[in-house]
Amino acid sequence: QAQLEESGGGLVQAGESLRLSCTASGTFSSINTMGWYRQNPGNERELVATIFSLSITPNYADSVKGRFTLFRDKTKNTAYLQMNSLKPEDTAAYYCYLRDSRGNYWGQGTQVTVSS
16 A cells, blocks of 8 residues: 655745645555645645646646646655645645555645744
8 A cells, every 4th residue: 555755844924835745655556646635623624736647737726726736756756736825724734645546545744834
């Protein structure tokens, strides 16, 4: 099965940028979907952005379109989420996600806090 390791969260001010990284290891199919979800306490986990391994076009939540960019380095099994023009409402725990024919996998989460 896949293991996902995230990095890059932190505390920033509104308008600043952060880049999250997620590296997959272990056993998983090269045909997969990777991406990011986020969650605040008491709320459901929501999609931020995902990309299919055979596609070049990510899928974004409307709330992050034009500000966040998801891209993959397949040679490193790593997905990156570049987050620009951050807003306080982007504050959440961000979880890396991978889905293949065997199942769904999640990282441990990394906290992003945006102060106003």
